[in-house]
Amino acid sequence: MQGVPPVPVHPGRLVSAEITTHRVPPDRAGLRADAFFALSFPFVSRTRIRQKIQQGEALLNGRRFATSARVREGDQITVEWRGPAPDNTAAAGPTLPNLYEDAYFVAVDKPAGVACHPVGRIQSGTVIQSVRNRLKTETDRNLAAGDRDAYPTLANRLDRFTSGIVLVAKTGAAQTAMQALRQRGLVEKRYVAVVEGSLSDDAGTIDSPIGPAPLAESADPAAGSAVGIRMAVRPDGLPCQTNYQVVERLHGHTVLHVFPRTGRQHQIRVHLASIGHPVIGDLLYKDESLFLRYWRNGCRLDESLPPRHLLHAELLAFANPFTGASVQIEAPLPPDFSNLLASLASEA
Numbered sequence: 001m002q003g004v005p006p007v008p009v010h011p012g013r014l015v016s017a018e019i020t021t022h023r024v025p026p027d028r029a030g031l032r033a034d035a036f037f038a039l040s041f042p043f044v045s046r047t048r049i050r051q052k053i054q055q056g057e058a059l060l061n062g063r064r065f066a067t068s069a070r071v072r073e074g075d076q077i078t079v080e081w082r083g084p085a086p087d088n089t090a091a092a093g094p095t096l097p098n099l100y101e102d103a104y105f106v107a108v109d110k111p112a113g114v115a116c117h118p119v120g121r122i123q124s125g126t127v128i129q130s131v132r133n134r135l136k137t138e139t140d141r142n143l144a145a146g147d148r149d150a151y152p153t154l155a156n157r158l159d160r161f162t163s164g165i166v167l168v169a170k171t172g173a174a175q176t177a178m179q180a181l182r183q184r185g186l187v188e189k190r191y192v193a194v195v196e197g198s199l200s201d202d203a204g205t206i207d208s209p210i211g212p213a214p215l216a217e218s219a220d221p222a223a224g225s226a227v228g229i230r231m232a233v234r235p236d237g238l239p240c241q242t243n244y245q246v247v248e249r250l251h252g253h254t255v256l257h258v259f260p261r262t263g264r265q266h267q268i269r270v271h272l273a274s275i276g277h278p279v280i281g282d283l284l285y286k287d288e289s290l291f292l293r294y295w296r297n298g299c300r301l302d303e304s305l306p307p308r309h310l311l312h313a314e315l316l317a318f319a320n321p322f323t324g325a326s327v328q329i330e331a332p333l334p335p336d337f338s339n340l341l342a343s344l345a346s347e348a
Contacts, residue, residue, distance in 0.1 A: 024075040027144040034067040104174040112163040112308035164313025177321035188317040191258040194310035195277040206271040211237030242271045281306035
């Protein structure tokens, strides 16, 4: 930080702003600056943290700093917020049902419509914010005890309108250990999906690489980032494998158990759509115009859109990498999923 000239908190911008200041307590001395920032403002996305640091809207002792700088006891971080400063209490969103917890991991039951982490237009009320808020006392205690690695992070992710199990690692060590288990294929996952049409085989494997969809495939190329998240089966994509078993055949629909063997973005939805059986209610892989309508509506559903897609993370099983104990976590079908499934069955 030596030699970097100080910059004013308000560098001549004619915007309304609020200033917040945090001093580094003894138990957080030695942390990277971005880690201290994230702990002080747990309901701000990491992307926004980096942007504020890089743009000089966050200052360390009145000077600009690198995200990798180490903070010392008594250091002062000053942050300028355009518009109102984040409301940590409101951002935490609803308390999510606990499915499992030990000293290393916590699993919660995510409802459809709740995002796993802040992204794009969704900056509050996410799973990781809710869990960090609930674990704040435990995290602070671990930090005070000298554990600089005590920062809860997502160990798996679900799409916004997929319900079910989300696992959070309480520390970086737990996150690294879980990642190693996944890479070795030692984490079992089972989903329930309801798809369009009737599958001819009782079981099967979809082994097709997945990568970003070319923008040329978009129904509306001018939508830009709205279509930038779309994935597709493509020969130059990453290896990807999904197994499935038929649970029940309804008139025009099929209930499946799905077992993803890899963890690519939108994997199950992309694979099932690629064989002609998209997940019912999917906004992106059944009819992309539905997603574009949702995007233009500020990422909000309306009466013309499906309330959710029928995909639910039902089971997660692994051996605890620290104790060796077998862990099996289950999340029952939520009422909205069960009601939609019952409606389809009654139509049949």
